[in-house]
Structure formats: C-alpha cells, structure tokens
Amino acid sequence: MTDTDVGPATVGYTGFVLEIPAHANYATDARIFAAAVARDLGLDHERIEDLKLAVSEAFANVVHGGLVGCAVLELFPETGRLRVRVTGIDPGLSHPLRETADDLDRGLDLLEALVGPLEVSDDGDGTPTLGFCVSLDR
Amino acid sequence: MALEPLQIESELLDDHVILRLQGDLDMASSTDIDLRLSDLANQRIYRVIVDLTSVTFIDSMGLGSLINGRKALEAVGGTLTLVADDGPARRLLTLTKLDEAFPTFDTVEAARRER
Numbered sequence: 001m002t003d004t005d006v007g008p009a010t011v012g013y014t015g016f017v018l019e020i021p022a023h024a025n026y027a028t029d030a031r032i033f034a035a036a037v038a039r040d041l042g043l044d045h046e047r048i049e050d051l052k053l054a055v056s057e058a059f060a061n062v063v064h065g066g067l068v069g070c071a072v073l074e075l076f077p078e079t080g081r082l083r084v085r086v087t088g089i090d091p092g093l094s095h096p097l098r099e100t101a102d103d104l105d106r107g108l109d110l111l112e113a114l115v116g117p118l119e120v121s122d123d124g125d126g127t128p129t130l131g132f133c134v135s136l137d138r
Numbered sequence: 139m140a141l142e143p144l145q146i147e148s149e150l151l152d153d154h155v156i157l158r159l160q161g162d163l164d165m166a167s168s169t170d171i172d173l174r175l176s177d178l179a180n181q182r183i184y185r186v187i188v189d190l191t192s193v194t195f196i197d198s199m200g201l202g203s204l205i206n207g208r209k210a211l212e213a214v215g216g217t218l219t220l221v222a223d224d225g226p227a228r229r230l231l232t233l234t235k236l237d238e239a240f241p242t243f244d245t246v247e248a249a250r251r252e253r
Contacts, residue, residue, distance in 0.1 A: 024166040025166050027164050028164070028166070049226065049229070056164055056165075056195070060198070060199055106198040106201065107199065110197075110198050113233065
C-alpha cells in the first residue's frame with residue numbers, strides 16, 4: 001500500500017447512514033451513497049446496479065406521498081452480507097407501506113425479486129421501514 | 139451530491155415522434171415522461187418511439203410512466219415502441235418480463251421499420 005492508497009473507505013466502519021429529505025429528488029443521493037459503499041466493499045458492477053435499483057425501490061415505497069420529514073438509509077456490512085434499511089421519519093403523517101398503486105406494487109415485487117424476503121415494519125407511528133440483505137460473497 | 143435531471147429530446151421523423159431520454163428515469167423524473175406521452179396522445183400522435191439507450195438508471199416508477207404512456211397512446215389508436223441496448227433499461231425490462239409485452243428494439247432504425 002502506498003501513501004496515497006489508503007484502502008477501502010469502509011475499513012473501520014460498522015455502518016453507514018445517510019439522512020435525506022423524504023422527497024423524490026433525493027432518490028439519486030440514496031443510490032449514489034449505496035453504490036459508493038458497495039464499491040468499497042468490492043461488489044461488482046452488476047451487483048452494484050442491483051443494489052442501486054433495490055435502494056431506489058425501497059426509498060420510493062417509504063417516501064411515497066411526499067412525506068414532510070426525512071428518510072434514513074442505513075447500510076451495515078456483516079459477515080458475507082450487507083444489511084440495508086430504509087426508514088421514513090415523519091411523525092406528523094402515517095401511511096401504509098404497501099399501497100394499491102400499480103407502480104408501488106410493481107416496485108415491491110421487483111425489490112423482492114432482486115433481494116429476496118423483505119423486512120417490513122409499519123406500525124403506524126410515522127416510521128415505515130423496509131429492510132433487506134444482499135450477499136457480499138463473490 | 140448533484141441531481142442530474144432527465145433530459146428529453148424530441149424529434150419528428152416521418153410519421154414517428156422519437157423521444158430520446160438521457161439520465162435517470164426514476165420517481166423524480168417519471169412525471170416528465172408521463173406528461174410528455176399523454177401530451178402526444180392528446181395531440182393524436184400515433185407512433186411514438188422512446189429511445190432508452192442513454193438512460194443511466196430506471197426503476198419501477200420510470201417503467202410505470204412508460205406503461206401509462208403506452209396505455210394513453212393505445213387508447214387513441216397509437217403505439218409506443220421502446221429502444222434499449224444492453225443498459226439498465228433492457229435489464230429492467232428483462233427482470234420484470236415486460237420485454238415480452240413491450241415492443242423493444244436495439245436501434246431507433248429497427249423500431250421505425252416496425253409496422
């Protein structure tokens with residue numbers, strides 16, 4: 001390793017957290033953040049693209065309806081996997097995660113197809129959460 | 139982190155309107171496509187080709203806008219044809235199996251030849 005090669009930015013971190021406004025315009029930021037972490041963890045291009053798509057679908061589902069609050073994207077590298085969680089935080093409004101809108105249903109179906117079972121938490125307190133894991137095995 | 143807005147270029151070629159998209163087609167930009175395609179349907183533009191080869195990212199919301207646009211055009215007797223290479227659009231169409239339902243071509247020229 002040279003002086004300029006400091007190694008992966010993920011070394012020494014147990015989790016990565018991004019808090020952004022719960023608005024469609026910030027979906028790009030969520031994707032960029034997730035892709036940067038995934039790149040540091042050594043995921044290949046195709047799996048990074050899958051992760052970006054999964055994060056985008058989760059973000060869209062959590063923030064649909066234009067929450068006033070914020071969304072939190074968390075990524076936790078674990079042994080052999082990356083645990084991802086997207087939470088909408090809006091104490092003033094609560095809404096169901098699963099909407100009847102075709103786009104959102106399609107998004108959840110796609111998300112499940114990409115990452116498998118989803119961890120869904122929607123207790124009506126204004127903090128709907130979608131979680132999933134992606135494999136880090138090469 | 140900067141947001142790169144979706145660019146939409148429109149071109150009239152013979153009896154086709156070609157929309158060339160560049161950038162991310164997601165929940166933030168899907169409304170732009172919804173509006174553009176419903177405008178074309180209202181104008182009774184019957185043959186629309188959406189070129190997705192320069193789309194850098196597309197999710198289900200983006201896909202939904204294309205599906206809505208297709209429905210709007212078909213309601214007035216029109217068609218919506220897609221152009222997608224090996225990029226994200228083709229990948230999503232394949233993942234969702236919509237490539238079997240949506241007429242999709244590798245190039246605009248091939249899409250224009252389709253009758």
